[in-house]
Amino acid sequence: xxxxxxxRALMRNRLGVILIAAQIAFTLTVIVNAVYIIVDRSERMAxxxxxxxTNLFFIxxxxxxxxxxxxxxxxxxxxxxxxxxxxxxATVINAIPVSxxxxxxxxxxxxxxxxxxxxxxxxxxxxQALATLGVELVSGRDFTATxxxxxxxxxxxxxxxxxxxxxxxxxxxxxxxxxxxGRTIYDVNQxxxxxIGLVAKLQAPxxxxxxxxxxxxxxxxxxxxxxxxxxxxxxxxxxxxxxAVEERLASSGHPRILRNNRSLEETKAESYRLDSxxxxxxxxxxxxxMFITAMGIVGLAVFSINxxxxxxxxxxxxxxxRFDILRYxxxxxxxxxxxxxxxGAVLAIAFNLFLVQNFxxxxxxxxxxxxxxxxxxxxxxxxxxxxxxxxSRISPALATRSV
Amino acid sequence: MFLYYxxxxxxxxxxxxxxxxxxVLAIAIGVGAYMVIFTLNYYMGGDPIPHKSSQLxxxxxxxxxxxxxxxxxxxxLTYIDATALLRATAGHPRTASxxxxxxxxxxxxxxxxxxxxxxxxxxxxFAMFDVPFQYGAGxxxxxxxxxxxxIVLSDELNERLFGGADSVGQNVVLDGxxxxxxxxLGAWSPAPKFYDVNNNSFEPIxxxxxxxxxxxxxxxQRAGNTNCWKAFEGNSFQAFLNxxxxxxxxxxxxxxxxxQAQYLDFIxxxxxxxxxxxRMPMQIEKRLYDVNEWLAYNEVQxxxxxxxTALATMLLAVCLLNTVGLLLSKFLGKSSEIGxxxxxxxxxxxxxxxxxxxxxxxGAIGGILGxxxxxxxxxxxxxxxxxxxxTDWMQLNLTVAFITVAxxxxxxxxxxxxxxxxxxxxxxxSHLKTQ
Numbered sequence: 001x002x003x004x005x006x007x008r009a010l011m012r013n014r015l016g017v018i019l020i021a022a023q024i025a026f027t028l029t030v031i032v033n034a035v036y037i038i039v040d041r042s043e044r045m046a047x048x049x050x051x052x053x054t055n056l057f058f059i060x061x062x063x064x065x066x067x068x069x070x071x072x073x074x075x076x077x078x079x080x081x082x083x084x085x086x087x088x089x090a091t092v093i094n095a096i097p098v099s100x101x102x103x104x105x106x107x108x109x110x111x112x113x114x115x116x117x118x119x120x121x122x123x124x125x126x127x128q129a130l131a132t133l134g135v136e137l138v139s140g141r142d143f144t145a146t147x148x149x150x151x152x153x154x155x156x157x158x159x160x161x162x163x164x165x166x167x168x169x170x171x172x173x174x175x176x177x178x179x180x181x182g183r184t185i186y187d188v189n190q191x192x193x194x195x196i197g198l199v200a201k202l203q204a205p206x207x208x209x210x211x212x213x214x215x216x217x218x219x220x221x222x223x224x225x226x227x228x229x230x231x232x233x234x235x236x237x238x239x240x241x242x243x244a245v246e247e248r249l250a251s252s253g254h255p256r257i258l259r260n261n262r263s264l265e266e267t268k269a270e271s272y273r274l275d276s277x278x279x280x281x282x283x284x285x286x287x288x289x290m291f292i293t294a295m296g297i298v299g300l301a302v303f304s305i306n307x308x309x310x311x312x313x314x315x316x317x318x319x320x321x322r323f324d325i326l327r328y329x330x331x332x333x334x335x336x337x338x339x340x341x342x343x344g345a346v347l348a349i350a351f352n353l354f355l356v357q358n359f360x361x362x363x364x365x366x367x368x369x370x371x372x373x374x375x376x377x378x379x380x381x382x383x384x385x386x387x388x389x390x391x392s393r394i395s396p397a398l399a400t401r402s403v
Numbered sequence: 404m405f406l407y408y409x410x411x412x413x414x415x416x417x418x419x420x421x422x423x424x425x426x427v428l429a430i431a432i433g434v435g436a437y438m439v440i441f442t443l444n445y446y447m448g449g450d451p452i453p454h455k456s457s458q459l460x461x462x463x464x465x466x467x468x469x470x471x472x473x474x475x476x477x478x479x480l481t482y483i484d485a486t487a488l489l490r491a492t493a494g495h496p497r498t499a500s501x502x503x504x505x506x507x508x509x510x511x512x513x514x515x516x517x518x519x520x521x522x523x524x525x526x527x528x529f530a531m532f533d534v535p536f537q538y539g540a541g542x543x544x545x546x547x548x549x550x551x552x553x554i555v556l557s558d559e560l561n562e563r564l565f566g567g568a569d570s571v572g573q574n575v576v577l578d579g580x581x582x583x584x585x586x587x588l589g590a591w592s593p594a595p596k597f598y599d600v601n602n603n604s605f606e607p608i609x610x611x612x613x614x615x616x617x618x619x620x621x622x623x624q625r626a627g628n629t630n631c632w633k634a635f636e637g638n639s640f641q642a643f644l645n646x647x648x649x650x651x652x653x654x655x656x657x658x659x660x661x662x663q664a665q666y667l668d669f670i671x672x673x674x675x676x677x678x679x680x681x682r683m684p685m686q687i688e689k690r691l692y693d694v695n696e697w698l699a700y701n702e703v704q705x706x707x708x709x710x711x712t713a714l715a716t717m718l719l720a721v722c723l724l725n726t727v728g729l730l731l732s733k734f735l736g737k738s739s740e741i742g743x744x745x746x747x748x749x750x751x752x753x754x755x756x757x758x759x760x761x762x763x764x765x766g767a768i769g770g771i772l773g774x775x776x777x778x779x780x781x782x783x784x785x786x787x788x789x790x791x792x793x794t795d796w797m798q799l800n801l802t803v804a805f806i807t808v809a810x811x812x813x814x815x816x817x818x819x820x821x822x823x824x825x826x827x828x829x830x831x832x833s834h835l836k837t838q
Contacts, residue, residue, distance in 0.1 A: 114470035296725035303732030
């Protein structure tokens with residue numbers, strides 16, 4: 001084989017080797033970690049909220065003036081919305097999953113005990129909450145109209161009956177979450193809440209919250225002149241109904257402001273915007289780097305071939321085939337790249353450790369570095385194929401000229 | 404001579420256009436990408452109020468309960484502590500502040516009522532944070548104490564309500580109450596919004612400002628983060644005010660080291676007293692933070708820009724390594740030319756300078772192109788971010804443009820030093836032979 005001669009030739013041009021190898025090493029470091037961040041972010045974004053995301057939208061109505069009677073108007077609005085063709089169901093709710101704003105309350109299995117409390121997202125809605133969100137009831141029962149309490153700032157929240165997410169049940173009663181129905185939990189004000197139902201999944205309003213999967217639903221409508229209507233539509237009817245509902249609410253003649261008419265998909269995309277921006281930036285960084293590195297390999301290969309035109313001609317004259325020449329340069333590149341990707345793999349893992357320590361991200365999976373190494377080796381070979389094949393076309397006659 | 408060398412450089416560029424253009428491209432991309440991230444960092448991680456950042460202090464107390472697992476003391480104050488500090492620190496400029504939302508009913512019949520994001524703050528707020536006014540001014544401390552219904556409008560809100568005219572003295576109805584406009588802000592978009600790190604530090608400023616005492620006095624709809632760690636005693640608004648709920652930002656301006664030391668003593672004594680009363684069961688190390696410490700403590704700078712800084716640095720490194728390689732090719736390709744010039748009597752020094760200038764010219768072209776890359780990159784990020792954060796500041800200013808070009812030239816010359824040294828060390832004889 002030619003590895004020996006190639007190695008000796010490379011040792012005479014150490015700087016060229018170092019330059020290419022270092023570029024490849026840095027490129028590998030960046031690419032491996034960038035891909036890993038992209039995968040991490042897209043996994044975050046892909047987490048389901050547990051709701052019927054594609055068919056939901058919401059709109060906020062804020063009444064003003066002395067004579068605004070929210071209880072009456074809310075009932076009237078809901079009645080109107082529920083009768084619109086294409087509406088599956090509608091509810092009045094305090095917060096929207098993964099929208100970024102809502103309210104939370106720590107819950108505990110023992111009244112008045114702070115140890116072992118579990119942070120929990122709090123949703124208050126009327127009896128159509130489950131049907132509208134599209135969450136799946138796995139045990140217990142749904143709310144009924146008689147469960148719903150109506151209160152305002154003069155009336156304290158008392159003992160009540162609630163539906164909680166499976167994840168919250170498991171956090172409160174480790175190992176026996178699925179038997180949580182019928183048990184009682186307490187908020188910090190020591191109100192007792194009896195669990196009447198469990199839903200498979202319902203995310204909190206804050207995507208970055210460590211307790212994202214812990215949520216509870218309370219059958220309650222709070223009168224503060226501001227109502228958020230959450231509406232579930234038949235497939236494909238959402239966008240049209242968003243317009244229709246807003247028009248109907250606006251023309252109802254009550255003194256109010258309508259805000260935030262949004263689909264759940266839109267608000268979710270907004271909540272994860274930073275993640276998708278980051279991914280887009282990283283994709284362009286990866287593309288740019290691979291391009292630059294490939295160009296660098298081409299540039300240096302052309303240079304080293306031009307310097308050795310006569311030697312190549314001589315080899316050809318001495319009987320080397322075109323394929324031998326091509327193979328020589330491919331092999332040479334492979335050897336340089338190997339040094340680069342090996343160094344790069346070490347750097348990539350070191351950089352990953354830095355990310356893990358500083359930004360509490362999970363460790364990289366084992367296969368990232370080897371796959372990255374393979375990709376860059378292939379990139380190197382592809383980059384060098386052009387210059388190498390033009391080298392293989394150098395005429396043997398060159399050897400005889402100008403000696 | 405300098406101009407002559409520049410002309411030589413351009414000639415040399417033309418003689419080897421592909422290699423030279425590759426270099427220019429590598430430098431433009433490396434420097435451009437780096438400057439995009441530099442600009443993001445410059446603002447998001449920079450000092451938002453440089454001339455005063457070590458005079459403005461936020462107070463942190465030992466909030467929470469050790470029994471609650473993983474409870475971090477919230478970075479705001481309770482009503483009890485905020486009002487106590489307002490009273491006790493009347494000798495310094497100081498402000499309590501919190502957000503609210505409400506309905507604005509415009510004068511006249513042309514505009515429908517709309518929703519505004521507002522801030523309640525003490526009178527000193529405006530002077531402390533160097534808030535610019537285009538018309539009028541804030542209010543005085545007496546207005547704080549008497550809950551006078553005065554309002555300061557943002558530039559945007561004034562545009563919407565009064566078409567941008569001087570509206571000082573006009574009346575507006577907010578939350579069903581009659582307010583008199585006392586001032587209109589000028590263009591102001593602090594990023595990060597350092598005076599309130601609890602609610603998305605890069606969102607736009609509030610549209611309306613009223614005396615903070617009114618937020619409480621009129622029980623306005625509070626907005627922003629509220630963090631409680633103890634059950635309320637009762638159900639009234641007063642019970643909420645008395646509760647262990649942190650929802651108020653509190654800043655004080657302390658101009659000298661003496662004032663700072665005295666104030667720290669005062670805060671520590673206050674905390675000790677409260678501990679004796681059975682409050683503040685946690686123990687924290689530091690109770691007074693200046694602006695930059697506060698931003699760092701609250702991790703305002705997003706992780707993303709820090710990660711991207713590291714990645715952009717490596718991208719720049721790759722581009723420069725690339726440039727070293729390409730310059731090496733280019734200059735060694737000129738060996739015979741250099742050999743001839745040396746044989747004709749050129750000394751090494753002048754050859755060295757000629758090639759440094761040649762590298763510099765390539766760097767300069769790369770830098771100017773890099774400005775374009777940076778501008779394009781920032782525009783792209785702006786489009787991607789849309790209205791997620793305030794992006795007014797996200798542009799190339801003169802400083803950044805200058806740094807970009809300088810960085811490109813300097814780094815190309817640094818990258819060129821070894822290739823130039825190699826090129827100037829050719830043996831003239833070996834290159835004359837083959838001619």
